[in-house]
Amino acid sequence: MALSFHITLVCSIFFFFMIYPSIAKTSSNNKPKALVLPVTKDSSTKQYLTQLSQRTPLVPIKLTVDLGAPFLWANCDVGYVSSTYKPARCGSAQCSLADTNDCRDCFEFPPGPGCFNNTCRLYPENTINGQTLITGVVSHDTLSLQSTNGFNPSKFVTVPKSIFVCSESRLGTLDDLASGVTGMAGLGRTKISLPSQFASAFRFPKKFAICLSSSTTSNGVMFFGDGPYVLLPGLDVSKNLIFTPLIRNPVSTASSPQKEEPSSEYFIRVKSVKINGKTVPLNKTLLTIDSAGFGGTKISTVKPYTELEASIYNKFISVFEKQVGNHVPKVAPVAPFGLCYKSKSFDSTRVGAAVPPIDLVLQKKSVFWRIFGANSMVQVSNEVVCVGFVKAREDFPPKTPIIIGAHQLEDNLLQFDLDHSRLGFSSTLLSRQTTCANFNFTSNA
Ligand SMILES: *[C@@H]1O[C@H](CO)[C@@H](O)[C@H](O)[C@H]1NC(C)=O
Ligand SMILES: *[C@@H]1O[C@H](CO)[C@@H](O)[C@H](O)[C@H]1NC(C)=O
Ligand SMILES: *[C@@H]1O[C@H](CO)[C@@H](O)[C@H](O)[C@H]1NC(C)=O
Numbered sequence: 303m304a305l306s307f308h309i310t311l312v313c314s315i316f317f318f319f320m321i322y323p324s325i326a327k328t329s330s331n332n333k334p335k336a337l338v339l340p341v342t343k344d345s346s347t348k349q350y351l352t353q354l355s356q357r358t359p360l361v362p363i364k365l366t367v368d369l370g371a372p373f374l375w376a377n378c379d380v381g382y383v384s385s386t387y388k389p390a391r392c393g394s395a396q397c398s399l400a401d402t403n404d405c406r407d408c409f410e411f412p413p414g415p416g417c418f419n420n421t422c423r424l425y426p427e428n429t430i431n432g433q434t435l436i437t438g439v440v441s442h443d444t445l446s447l448q449s450t451n452g453f454n455p456s457k458f459v460t461v462p463k464s465i466f467v468c469s470e471s472r473l474g475t476l477d478d479l480a481s482g483v484t485g486m487a488g489l490g491r492t493k494i495s496l497p498s499q500f501a502s503a504f505r506f507p508k509k510f511a512i513c514l515s516s517s518t519t520s521n522g523v524m525f526f527g528d529g530p531y532v533l534l535p536g537l538d539v540s541k542n543l544i545f546t547p548l549i550r551n552p553v554s555t556a557s558s559p560q561k562e563e564p565s566s567e568y569f570i571r572v573k574s575v576k577i578n579g580k581t582v583p584l585n586k587t588l589l590t591i592d593s594a595g596f597g598g599t600k601i602s603t604v605k606p607y608t609e610l611e612a613s614i615y616n617k618f619i620s621v622f623e624k625q626v627g628n629h630v631p632k633v634a635p636v637a638p639f640g641l642c643y644k645s646k647s648f649d650s651t652r653v654g655a656a657v658p659p660i661d662l663v664l665q666k667k668s669v670f671w672r673i674f675g676a677n678s679m680v681q682v683s684n685e686v687v688c689v690g691f692v693k694a695r696e697d698f699p700p701k702t703p704i705i706i707g708a709h710q711l712e713d714n715l716l717q718f719d720l721d722h723s724r725l726g727f728s729s730t731l732l733s734r735q736t737t738c739a740n741f742n743f744t745s746n747a
Contacts, residue, residue: 336527376485553595
């Protein structure tokens, strides 16, 4: 009894001191429950971009969204002016959060953002063209974005000391990124990705959602924090999600990993693929992640179309073709696709061309992600539609045989719940008469 009283007292004192500073810190900030960012589909590169504000005074920065990337990186050696910029000194809390003790000095440039002595480094990757960019200085600065009640954007909030990696603009770090973009926004499974940092700054659930618009003229949306996520005409798409576990790949999937670490990307367990209910006879070994990190299924916003390992692709296309039937004539394929038809061969429905539905069967038979025409087919010209899946390189097979790409994600809401390591997905919102372009971006602040 005396002992338990003692422990209770010690615990209360401990918790008082643990919690008190956070109350003091956030009360002035009027703690938001969720944050919101627009996601634009760039018309020339088809990359998905977002924009937030950084530095003091604040400057808008445009970034390519990379769902699986470990952190935000941005060029900051040219024209970077900020009174709140700080590099992370070796051994600091930021370096340990970033999980790096790769400490370096800088001789190449005058001191300034991107070049300081005794700073820890990470390796930003341009995942659009696969280039790893020498090194970048782990840094922090103020970020600013809008809070939301799930219906509209609301007041701007600032995230002080937000960690990012400063890259250099020489060496073509921005090659192949959309015009105006100065880096990439990583939403991956690390402590320094944007979702993790926002959740810990405002103590909301470690959840975020992404909804990519198929249109290059109306914005899609990203939410950080829990729902509601409301799309016009008033549908809360955080409800009625289907859930599947997020799988950890124990081995980095970066193009040139610098150390042994788990992948920051989001993997799910696809157990089989069905087209019109017919199982695609694929090599099951490829569907599980082995101890070297090969195998499995991941989700990507930087691959425009779902990419399948060659043997999977061939079987997939042959089953699709059979399910469409011989009575529908094929036309010459248009690269990068391998199977195309005349558009007028298919009726058009609310969920796209009336083609055989594709099911990614997940943890059990009754749980599947159904892909309809709007997400399976790509209109390549007025007359021609193609099956919007591509074959991975055969000479250099990918580590991950199924990479679900952006075209298949459009107008689907995906919620990544990192607290419970699960993915919630809506399947196509077109069947519910809304789209990812239907968030009301008029501020109610
Ligand atoms: C880093 O330290 C070296 C040696 O002391 C010095 O020459 C160099 O200018 C310093 N670089 C920066 C960016 O401060
Ligand atoms: C299935 O894939 C694994 C991994 O690539 C390979 O070792 C095996 O030979 C394949 N099995 C068949 C039947 O093709
Ligand atoms: C969008 O939100 C604004 C601000 O709350 C509101 O005035 C407007 O009616 C909304 N638009 C629609 C189409 O509901």
